[in-house]
Amino acid sequence: MGEPVDEPVGGPHRAPLRTADVARESGYSVQQVRDLERLGVIPPAARSSNGYRSYAPQHVQALRAYRGLAGAVGPVVARQLLAELRTGTVTEAASAVNEVHVRLAREREEALRAQQALYAIRAEADTPESERDSGQDSDAMTITELSRALGVRPSTLRFWEQEGLVTPERVTSLRARRYDLPAIRTARIVAALRSTGYGIPAVREIVASLRQLDGVEEAQRVLRERLDQIALRAVGLLRAGTDLAAVVTAAGQEPATT
Known part of the structure; x- marks a missing residue:
């Protein structure tokens, strides 16, 4: 009653x-x-x-x-x-x-950037090495710059490095990290995969296979689902x-x- x-x-x-x-x-x-x-x-x-x-x-x-x-x-x-x-x-x-609303828009923007990075990785894999852009130094980032761009802590990038997910360059005797364009692209994809709840082993497997068709397709699927999820959350908020x-x-x- x-x-x-x-x-x-x-x-x-x-x-x-x-x-x-x-x-x-x-x-x-x-x-x-x-x-x-x-x-x-x-x-x-x-x-x-x-x-x-x-x-x-x-x-x-x-x-x-x-x-x-x-x-x-x-x-x-x-x-x-x-x-x-x-x-x-x-x-x-x-x-x-x-x-x-701003937070959801930011998440969507990061997912789209990861998607663009994925397309760039795929295009680069299909381009002969002699034709690839060699002027990538101007696009390089320090660990502080990349962490801010991704919205993660520098310690997170170091952890990803330890786990073999993102490999930076080192340019000084103090082991200061510099991330070139391919590393930045990979880092964006890793950030997107982690935000969807993928564990380190699964992310490592996808990253390792990005140069292969199955790796690209799996990453594309995850990113599409991520964008769909963000859209549903935005609609629910509206x-x-x-x-x-x-x-x-x-x-x-x-x-x-x-």
């Missing part, structure tokens, strides 16, 4: 929502609604004298917004964002949502737009603090 409806809250013309109502409207189960309330995804429900929960439409909107955010950035980050959206100013909340806007607007209804 569902929880009984308590006395109306928020005005005589608005009946409170039961846990079952919120579950039905948000797409979560009753237990999930309670769990998400406990985790702080939604504000605590009002409690009647007999202990029953009473929810408002804002709770449903927050849960729907959470669903879209969780699909875009993962549940842990989504919980943190919802807390920021509920407690910050409108400017802060809007900025947080915009950052999610679908949550109305509810996110409601959460952001509600943040602006709180009195300003100084």
